[in-house]
Amino acid sequence: MPELPEVETIKRDLEKNLTGQxxxxxxxxxxxxxxxxxxxxGPRRKINISHLIRGLINKKISQFFRRGKYLAMEFVDGSALILHLRMTGQLLFKNGEGKARAAFYFGSGKKLFFKDRRRFGEIQFSTDWKKEKSIASLGIEPLNGNLTAQFLKESFKERSASVHSLLLNQTIVCxxxxxxxxxxxFRAGIRPTRKGKSIRIEELNQLVPAIQQVLNASIQNRGYSMSTYVDTLGKKGKTQLFTQVYGKEDQPCVHCKNLLKKIKISGRGVVYCTQCQK
DNA sequence: CGGGGCTCCTGTGCGC
DNA sequence: TGCGCACAGGAGCCCC
Structure with missing residues (x-):
């Protein structure tokens, strides 16, 4: 489910409502x-749940962070919970139908429920969360000024993987x-099957603003909600009203009216326009 | 390194 | 209607 815009939307909700709790x-x-x-x-790390729960009681939230698709709930003592919603995770202030996998109760009476239909979502406690491998291995943030055509040129150099796969690689851009x-x-006019190393700098000059625009626009629209994604109040976002290719296979391209095609790249469904994307 | 396949799960939608 | 299969906003690992 949630990619950067959805996680950012949730992070802002959490920060506004739960900081200091x-x-x-x-x-x-x-x-x-x-x-x-x-x-x-593989073998799962042995975790003493009751010990972990006891340790969380009376912790005060100082800040929330988003890194890539991860959220960190940081406490005043510097420790933190790192959360990942994976495909269907939700963080809700009110528990609706069905059971939550975990529930937080705060001193003010506020609550937070972690619901997750497919149960891929995870929580990890850390005393030094930025150093955890899951966080430390992330690449640059796409919206903080570090993403440039030159950076992508360098990162895609020598890479024969498809540009679509490279964009999904969280260790390059997260x-x-x-x-x-x-x-x-689609907005950059680049075919998703192209090898990373074949993308020219002029094309990367189109791709960088395209990435930033789709992410920023989606944050403005509070995320993409076709199936399970909702914000902390259970409300849907609006990005699905503005997508041009995702979920639109066999529909006409907004530019050339040619029918959009769906293919598989590394097991992921990818829709593109065979006319407009070279 | 890259892609295919599989894993963790559950639900939905489609073709027959 | 019912069944079985494919597929779904993620991501790690193994294998070739």
Whole structure:
């Protein structure tokens, strides 16, 4: 589900409502939420859940951060919870239908529920969250001024992987997922199957603003909500009303009216225009 | 390095 | 209507 714009929307909601709040109770319905970002198939880090829960009681939230698609809830003592919503995770101030995997209760009476239909989402406790491998291995943020055509030229040099795959690679630029990769490539007129090293600097000069525009516009629209994504109040975003290729296979291209085509790249569905994207 | 395939899960939608 | 399969905003790992 959530890519950078959706996570950013949630982060801003959390920051506005929960900064300074003290955790008075923390209920974990599904202990697997604490896999600690360990390999899915491999041995899971042993975590003493009750010890972890006890340690969180009375912690006061100082700040929220977003890095890529990760959220960090940082406490005044410097420790933090790192959260990732994966495909279907939701953070809600009110628990609606169905059970939450975890629930936070705060001193003021405020609550926060972590719901997650597919249960891929994860939480990890850390005393030094920026140094955790999941965070430290992330590439640059696309919206803080570091993303330039020259940076992409350098990063894509020698890479024979498709430009779509490289945009999804969180260790180069973080926060872009399948929706915004497809949208940005369409706006830049670049075919998603092109090898990274084949993209010319003039094309990267189109791609950089395309990435920034689709992400910024989506933040303005509070995210893409076709199936499960909602904000902390359970409200849908509006980005799905403005996408031009994602989810639009077999529909006419907004520029040339040719029908958009859907292909698979590294197992991910990608829609593009065979006429407009070279 | 890259892509395919599989894993973690559950729900939806489509073709037959 | 019902069944089975493909697929879904993520991402790590193994294998070739």
């Amino acid at each position: 003290v955790i008075t109770q923390f209920i974990v319905e599904d202990p697997r939420i604490f896999t600690g970002f360990s390999p899915s198939g 926060g872009i997922g399948n929706i915004y990769a497809a949208e940005a490539l």
